[in-house]
Amino acid sequence: MRNPLRTTHFFYKLNTQYSSPLKWHITGDSLLKIISALFASSVLLFLGLMVYELVNGSWLSIQTFGLNFLIGTKWDPAISQVFGALPLILGTTVTSVIALLISVPISLGIGLALSEYMPKKFGFAISFLVELLAAVPSVIYGLWGIYVLIPFLRDHVYLYLRTFFGFIPIFSGPIYGGGFLTASIVLAIMVIPTISSILRDLFSAVPNSLREAMIALGATKWETVKAVVSYARSGVIGAVILGFGRAVGETMAVTMIIGNKFQVWPSSLFDAWYTMSAIIANELLEATYDLYVSALINIALVLLFVTLVINILSRLIVWRSIRLVRGIVKE
Amino acid sequence: MVVPKIKVENLNAWFGKKHVLKNINMEIKENTVTAIIGPSGCGKTTFLRCLNRMHEIIPGARVSGKVIFNGINIYDKGVDPVIIRKKIGMVFQKPNPFPMMSIYDNVAIGLKLNGVRDKKALDTAVRQSLELVNLWDEVKDDLNRSGANLSGGQQQRLCIARALAVEPEVLLMDEPCSALDPISTAKIEALIRRLTENYTIVIVTHNIQQAARISDYTAFFYLGELIEYGPTKQIFENPKHELTRKYIMGEFG
Amino acid sequence: MRKLDHYKFRVFKDHIMRFLVYLSLVLVLIPLFSILYEVVKRGISVISLDFFIKPTPTVGEEGGIANAIQGTFITIGLASLIGVPIGLMSGIFLSEYNEHKLSVIVRFFNDVLSGIPSIVIGVFIYTLIVRSIGFSVIAAAFALAIIMIPIVTRTTEEALKLVPLSLREAAIALGLPRWKIIPTIVLRSARKTVVTGILLSIARIAGESAPILVTMGYWRWWFAGLDRPVANLALNVFIFATSPFESWRALAWGSALVLILIILGINIAVRIIMREKSW
Numbered sequence: 001m002r003n004p005l006r007t008t009h010f011f012y013k014l015n016t017q018y019s020s021p022l023k024w025h026i027t028g029d030s031l032l033k034i035i036s037a038l039f040a041s042s043v044l045l046f047l048g049l050m051v052y053e054l055v056n057g058s059w060l061s062i063q064t065f066g067l068n069f070l071i072g073t074k075w076d077p078a079i080s081q082v083f084g085a086l087p088l089i090l091g092t093t094v095t096s097v098i099a100l101l102i103s104v105p106i107s108l109g110i111g112l113a114l115s116e117y118m119p120k121k122f123g124f125a126i127s128f129l130v131e132l133l134a135a136v137p138s139v140i141y142g143l144w145g146i147y148v149l150i151p152f153l154r155d156h157v158y159l160y161l162r163t164f165f166g167f168i169p170i171f172s173g174p175i176y177g178g179g180f181l182t183a184s185i186v187l188a189i190m191v192i193p194t195i196s197s198i199l200r201d202l203f204s205a206v207p208n209s210l211r212e213a214m215i216a217l218g219a220t221k222w223e224t225v226k227a228v229v230s231y232a233r234s235g236v237i238g239a240v241i242l243g244f245g246r247a248v249g250e251t252m253a254v255t256m257i258i259g260n261k262f263q264v265w266p267s268s269l270f271d272a273w274y275t276m277s278a279i280i281a282n283e284l285l286e287a288t289y290d291l292y293v294s295a296l297i298n299i300a301l302v303l304l305f306v307t308l309v310i311n312i313l314s315r316l317i318v319w320r321s322i323r324l325v326r327g328i329v330k331e
Numbered sequence: 332m333v334v335p336k337i338k339v340e341n342l343n344a345w346f347g348k349k350h351v352l353k354n355i356n357m358e359i360k361e362n363t364v365t366a367i368i369g370p371s372g373c374g375k376t377t378f379l380r381c382l383n384r385m386h387e388i389i390p391g392a393r394v395s396g397k398v399i400f401n402g403i404n405i406y407d408k409g410v411d412p413v414i415i416r417k418k419i420g421m422v423f424q425k426p427n428p429f430p431m432m433s434i435y436d437n438v439a440i441g442l443k444l445n446g447v448r449d450k451k452a453l454d455t456a457v458r459q460s461l462e463l464v465n466l467w468d469e470v471k472d473d474l475n476r477s478g479a480n481l482s483g484g485q486q487q488r489l490c491i492a493r494a495l496a497v498e499p500e501v502l503l504m505d506e507p508c509s510a511l512d513p514i515s516t517a518k519i520e521a522l523i524r525r526l527t528e529n530y531t532i533v534i535v536t537h538n539i540q541q542a543a544r545i546s547d548y549t550a551f552f553y554l555g556e557l558i559e560y561g562p563t564k565q566i567f568e569n570p571k572h573e574l575t576r577k578y579i580m581g582e583f584g
Numbered sequence: 585m586r587k588l589d590h591y592k593f594r595v596f597k598d599h600i601m602r603f604l605v606y607l608s609l610v611l612v613l614i615p616l617f618s619i620l621y622e623v624v625k626r627g628i629s630v631i632s633l634d635f636f637i638k639p640t641p642t643v644g645e646e647g648g649i650a651n652a653i654q655g656t657f658i659t660i661g662l663a664s665l666i667g668v669p670i671g672l673m674s675g676i677f678l679s680e681y682n683e684h685k686l687s688v689i690v691r692f693f694n695d696v697l698s699g700i701p702s703i704v705i706g707v708f709i710y711t712l713i714v715r716s717i718g719f720s721v722i723a724a725a726f727a728l729a730i731i732m733i734p735i736v737t738r739t740t741e742e743a744l745k746l747v748p749l750s751l752r753e754a755a756i757a758l759g760l761p762r763w764k765i766i767p768t769i770v771l772r773s774a775r776k777t778v779v780t781g782i783l784l785s786i787a788r789i790a791g792e793s794a795p796i797l798v799t800m801g802y803w804r805w806w807f808a809g810l811d812r813p814v815a816n817l818a819l820n821v822f823i824f825a826t827s828p829f830e831s832w833r834a835l836a837w838g839s840a841l842v843l844i845l846i847i848l849g850i851n852i853a854v855r856i857i858m859r860e861k862s863w
Contacts, residue, residue, distance in 0.1 A: 032763035033681060039673030040690045043697055043737070046730055050700070050708045057711040109608025117605055126609060128855060133616045135847050137791025139821040140840050144619045146825055147626075189615045196612075220598040242699065249701020251794035252822055277703045277794070284710065284798050300707035304700065311699035315692065388756060390683055417759025427750040431772055441758040444768060490754070497758055 050304065058298035060291055069298055073264050075279075077287070083295035085302065087264045091273040095180050095254065096247035099187035104240055107192050108229070111199025116225050127200070134193035142256030145186045150177035150257070153185070158270055173268035176259060180266055180273040183258040187250055191243040198239040198318060202232045205322055238317030245310035249303060251277035276303050334402075336361040336501060336531045337382060342396035344377050344386055351377050353555045355396070359501075359548075362527050366546035366563065367535045370578065374555040375535045379503050382533065383419035384412040400501070417445075420499035424506040426486035428478035428493070435474040437489055441497035460492040464522055484515025491522065495530075502526065504534040508541065520545050539579055543567050551575045620844065627841025630834035640804040640815060646831065649839050651806045655721070655814030656790065658807055659800075662725035663789055667732040668782055674733070675740020675778075680766055682745075691741075698734035705730050706795030719801045721814045727795040732785035739781025743774040780854045787850040791843055793818035817843050 055062075061069060065083060072084015110130060114123045154177035165171040206228045214224040229236065259272020260282060266273050276299045287293040335358035344352035351374045359365050367375040380386040381394055384405060397404045405415045428437050436443075438457045447453060457474075461467040466488045470481070478489055487507055494502060504523070508516040523532055523545050536542050542549050543563060550560040551574070559566060559575045570576040634648055641647025674694070678687050709727040717723070747770050755765040771778065796816050802823055803813035820839035824832045 028761055028763040032766065033677075036673045036677035037681070037684070037686055039670050040677035040686065040737075042670055043674065043690055043694050043733065046733075047693055047697060049712065050705070053708050053711045054704075057707075106608040106611055109605045110612060113605045113609050117602065128851075129613060129616060132848070132851060133612065135787055135791075135851055136616075136619055137793065137818055137821075137843055137847070139791070139793045139818050139825075140619065140623060140844065143821055143825050143836060143840055144615075144622055148618060148622050189612075192612055220594050222598040222601040223594070225601070245699050249703065251701065251703040256822065256825060277701060280703055280707060281794055281797055284707070285801055297707055297711060300704050304704045307700055307704065308696065311696045315695050315699075319692075383757065385753065385757060388753070413759055413761045415759070416757055420759075421753075421757035423750060423753065423757075425750060427748075427754045429751060429754070429769060429773070431775075440755075440768070441760065444758075444760050444764045493754075494758065499759075 054297060054301040054304055058294050058301045060294035061298040064291060065295075069295070070302070075262050077283075077292050077295075081289075081291060083291075083298075085276065085295075085299055087262055088274055088276045088279055088299065089302070090264065091180065091258070092248055092275040092277070095184045095187060095258070095273070095275060096244055098181065098184035099191060099247045100240060100244055102185065102188035103192045103195060103243060106188075107195035107199055107239075107243070108236075110192065110196035111203055112225055112229070114196075114200040115203035116221075116228065127197075130193050130196060133189070134197075138190070138250065138252040139256070141186050141190060141253035145182065145253060145257040146178070149186065150182060153177060153182055162270075169267075170269050173270055175270045176272065178257050178259045178272060179270050180258055181269040183254050183273075183275075186253050186257055187247045190250060190253065191246045194246050195239050195243040198242065199236060202235040202239065202318075202322065203228055206231050232321060235318055235321035238314045238321060241310055241314035242318065245307050245314065248310070249277060249307055251281050254278050255281050334361075335359055336400070337533075338397075338399040339382075340397040340399065342378070342381060342398065343394070344374070344381055345393040346377075346389070347391040351555050352381065355557045357550060357557060357560055359531060359533060361531050362529070363547040364523060364527055364532045364534060364545055365548040365550065366542035367533065367550050367552060368537070368539060368542050368578070369552035369558075371537065373552040375552045376505055378552065379421075379505055379533060379535050382501075382503055383416045383421055385416070385421060387412070417441075417497050418499055419501040419503060420494035420497065422487070422491050422494055422502065422504045422507050425510050426483055426490050428481070428486050428489050430477065430479040432478060433475045434470050434478045434481070434489060437478045438492050438496050441493065445497070456496050460496040461489075463495055463526075464488040464492045465518065466492060482515070484511050484518060487511060487515070487519060488522070491519075499530070501531045501533065504532065506535055506537060509537065516541075539581070551578060553578070620848075623837070623840045623844050626837040627844075630838045631841065635838055639806060640820075640835070641831070642804070643829075647835070649815075649817065649820060649835060649842065651804070652815040652817045652820045652839060653842065654807055655803070656817045658814055659721055659724050659728065659796070659816065660786055660790055662721065662810075663728035663732060664782070664786060666725060667729035667785070668736060670729070671733045671736025671782075671785070672740055672778070674737040675744065676766060676771070678737065678741040679744035680762070680770070694734045694737050697730070698738070701794075702727075702731055702792055703794040703798070706798040709795065709799050714799055717811055719799065719813050720811045721800060721807070722810045723799040724796050724813070724816075727799050728789040728792060731792060731795065732789050735785035735788060736781055739784065740774075740778050743777030743781065744770055746777065747773045776857050780857055783850050783854050787847045790846055790850075791818050793822050797822070 061083065065072065069083065069085055070089065071086050072082065073086050074080070074082050074084050075087070076082050114127060118126065154175055158175045158177070161171050162175065210227060210231055211224050214227050219227070254275050255278040258275060258278060260274050260278055261272035262274050280296050280299055284293070284296050287296055337359040339355055339357040342352055342355040343350070355378060367378060369375050377386060382398055386392050386394055394406065396406070398406060400415070400419065403410065405412075429440065432440065435457055438460050439453045442453060442456055458467060461470065466485060469485060478486065481489060508519055511519070520541065523534065526532060534546065546563045548561065549563045549566040551558045551566065551572070553574055559570060559572045566575065567579060570579060634646065636648055636653070637650050638646065638648035639651035640649070674690065678691055681687055706727050709723050709730070713723040713726060714720070751769060751773055752765065755769045793816070796819050800813040800816065802819060803815050805815070807814045817839045821836045821843070824836035824839075827833055827836075
């Protein structure tokens, strides 16, 4: 019997040669590789171009002020045309640090609840809700902050704090409701999803043998959990740094809440302040002359530099620790 | 003397530093079924995958030696593995139809992606391939349904049809029945016998009885080496090597 | 006796910590529900049919957010047109040429790029594009595309890596070259997850306002060409949040509601798609 399939020659030309006649497959494969590699490299192009453009754009400011830009405390576009960013750098740093002080313990709690305490099925729903919190746009946090959080904090928290602790300077002074403490609280809510989801993944990657060993020693749940956290501690640090990076760059919600007051140091926790990102959002469109624009781009450059360092650092730590944790699983 | 369909010369294979195939020499004759047997981990699957250059797709895997197919060493420079795999098809241990495709597309995809646009030609090929594996009558009304809904035995026959549709000359089968029930296994074994009319088949099996039932030639592998190779009848009735005898008697593995 | 007391203390501490862990869940859910509740409550009270068919009002006029909805969709559409192909191809490269040295570098800097604040990306596009062609929807689209690329890249890579090896092997054994296997077999198997990633990146850029502000500025009219700005929902929220007129503040809440619904809708859709995954 003849092969019925091989009689149907109208399929495609039978190649008696085994090397590609037109080199089509080889070219097709390498073409896909080259094209996808080019697209993939665009990330490097964007980052490189970003650094170049921002350095280029802030060149005038760098030439004019040099390092004084970072330690100058005066921002006077109207008369003397002097720009110093120290108050902004302080405002950004302090609000972000306070945000972390609030969000890290809560994120640890959430990470542990999802990886250690809750049944998987229920944890799935909670994860979804936490992710939803990350999906809420920054401006909506700002809007909610202005109309819901500020009145609440002013009437139910800040007034009492001042009444009872007013003798301590940081709890005295006028209460607007907005201000840098409120901004920090909103920032804290915004970075919780970032930190907690990394922590959840990190803790889940910790090998079960560690938990079993602790339980076998007669440890309580909390003692077991403590061992898990300490096992993954370098990753926890990475996650915290990453959260700091998010908080530093956050713009709209902060702009709407912090009060946008250019000063080196606030008089109390209830005082207004300013951040790097907020001043760009507020003034870039209104900057009327080159040096002014250049100073604002210079701030963006500082922000880029800070977030680049933070990200590279934290990614390295998180990557390494997850690999470390997983590597030990294998052995 | 018949020219062998595939001639293996000094074939060695590695996974990283692990030497999994050692100096294999073997001739596979046209229109026969050759069974590869041996305990697990003896390199039989690796050997099979070396015959159509599937071994090298695993990162860290390496091959040396020659596999001469139709007079051409498939490991020669300039030989396109893609064309080799079209000529030497493969069926896997676990049925793996493409789950997102219909039954029709599962069979036709090889031709479609090789540039066959003619609807009639595709229809004919799909029908002939499915008839060849005795699946046509069972699925002809459900050609547009997903292949994932078929039973395990049907899925495996679908995979064989998919491999046949691209017109291979050799079919490599890697324990094709290990995931199937006895009835499906019997159907596939009958199918394999029938296919020898037009195809050369190399089948890896861990089931010694299966090798005895369906193969013309049997090769026994042990720890990466080819211990014994010859007509099935001789291997089973009068093995030359002590290891072969022990394995066939079920004394180890 | 002392030993027992110590044990009691440990158990007590265990209970306290369990309580605190669950408390943290409650603490994080309060703002979420408060935001959803307030936006829906205040948003619903201001919307009407007019609200969806009229553009931004001028002083003393009644108006709506129709132009902002139009503008948001145009901006997102353009951004996706730029960002999705780049993200898809990058994801394919990272997953299919995993062993390549470039993959490691790209994967790392892709993560780094996703951590750059959106305002910085906005200023970058401001210096790169706005200063030569002016505030425009095309500039905004570029900024948003750069934000979405790392997300699409990452999820595409993860999705493609989940495609079982057995499917790839089946395709390879059919004598198909890689460049045909990837778009047909691999991408098609993973298409649900890939689409999910694209949808999530769209949800992310839909709410971005900082880069919109510095690349497009504020615009009260309809779409008027790619080299001109368009209105934007998120920016509406920012601009009108503290405006002196009641009817303008309504624009902020209405825009916020529509935004939240879009983003919530996408997130829920993604969950539903993922639930019917085939593996």
